[in-house]
Amino acid sequence: MVLKLLNDLISINSSSVEGANSAVSFCGNWLGENGLPVSFFENNGYTMLVSEIGSGDFTLVLNGHVDVVAATPGQFIPFERDGKIYGRGSADMKAGIAAMMAALARLNGRDLGIKVQLQIVSDEEIGGFNCTGFLVENGYRGDFAICGEPTGLGIANQAKGVLRGDILVTGKPAHGSRPWEGVNAIEKAYGIYREILNLPFAGESSDYYEKPSINLAKINADGAYNVVPAQCKMGFDIRYLPSQDKEEIIQQISGVEGVQFFPGMISNPVNTDRSHPLLQILGEIVQRHTGREADYFGQHGSADTVFFAKYGIPAIEFGPAGGNWHGDEEYVEIESVLAFQNILVELASSDRLAELKKSN
Ligand SMILES: [Zn+2]
Known part of the structure; x- marks a missing residue:
């Protein structure tokens, strides 16, 4: 049957x-x-x-x-x-x-x-x-x-819970031939990504889980070849442990220098x-x-x-x-x-x- x-x-x-x-x-x-x-x-x-x-x-x-x-x-x-x-x-x-x-x-x-x-x-x-x-x-x-x-x-x-969100990183535009005069938002964003991977929440574990998962899912900095990018947006899909508090994670991410964090979809x-x-x-x-x-x-x-x-x-x-x-x-x-x-x-x-x- x-x-x-x-x-x-x-x-x-x-x-x-x-x-x-x-x-x-x-x-x-x-x-x-x-x-x-x-x-x-x-x-x-x-x-x-x-x-x-x-x-x-x-x-x-x-x-x-x-x-x-x-x-x-x-x-x-x-x-x-x-x-x-x-x-x-x-x-x-x-x-x-x-x-x-x-x-x-x-x-x-x-x-x-x-x-x-x-x-x-x-x-x-x-x-x-x-x-x-x-x-x-x-x-x-x-x-x-x-x-x-x-x-x-x-x-x-x-x-695991789900916390998705975007991080907006701001740099300083300059002519692409003189990058030292600007601040490259993509490079800055990548540094921020490395810092997020090292935040306290990212290293926590529990009985069932070695750690939460952090997926850098999107990166976007529309621009031209001859311009130092002034803005970069990163999209994250974070799966956090049942023992973790999503508000605490949001705080830790928002606390990284240069980060504007916009939480999106959250699922407990x-x-x-x-x-x-x-x-x-x-x-x-x-x-x-x-x-x-x-x-x-x-x-x-x-x-x-x-x-x-x-x-x-x-x-x-x-x-x-x-x-x-x-x-x-x-x-x-x-x-x-x-x-x-x-x-x-x-x-x-x-x-x-x-x-x-x-x-x-
Ligand atoms: Zn199914």
Whole structure:
């Protein structure tokens, strides 16, 4: 059931808004045909759905995105080789979606003692604001959220925060033949970049992370060959540690001499307590299925977990094993998809989960 569903999902080219919306419709039809309740929502042209079963005080959210990054037409024709299913979105994250849908169908009608709420969204790859952001804002938060991103059945209970921004550096223009009479803004900017790499925040580490990441993403100093550049703008994408304070980072950067810093997009980190009782239960189930101790770790990038974290809802990324997502030859390991589905079913049916209290 789950593999047929996965193949059907990969066949839908969901790299465009229309394509992703029709993938959500496909999921809604499938859920409906399998006797599950489905509510569709639309926001800014993006379709999403919620399907909730069970009853009780505690709501477990299963969240997944059907949208994928662009690919060649051939990547939308799934094929199986050596225990893997290849195709765009196989790992990121149509396998996660297929397993969550199949798990929900299996759980339907059982006396769980909790609610399980499946959320299927269509805009994670462009930030998630239109779908998961929208759902969470409108109260679809639950008490614990699992985003089924590919983690190799590891439990990612942290994710770095995002701080993007521009630095404007001012020099002094002069004729290009007499550069010593001016101050070259590009050279100055490069010196500032080196200084930023040596700021205290850049050297900090934590349990999961060696250091934050600092990507000098853009540099721009429009000008002419015969002019010493008077202005230079640098664009940064900084991924900071869950233990760090973004205001403190902004202060440190702004404190560098010659820097005018304009923060842009900011997204908070995810820092779900590893000792959360659900993670203990999940860890034991994972170990039973994989035969090894569950691996807890932190993601460098961010996912829709951030929207739950924003409201203090514990959230993790947890899903099947795969590789090459966003690249060529994306694949997911079939065994891990089946295991992921079984783990979700066991987790949702655990008596110990039913005893958990609402988190808010
Ligand atoms: Zn993803």
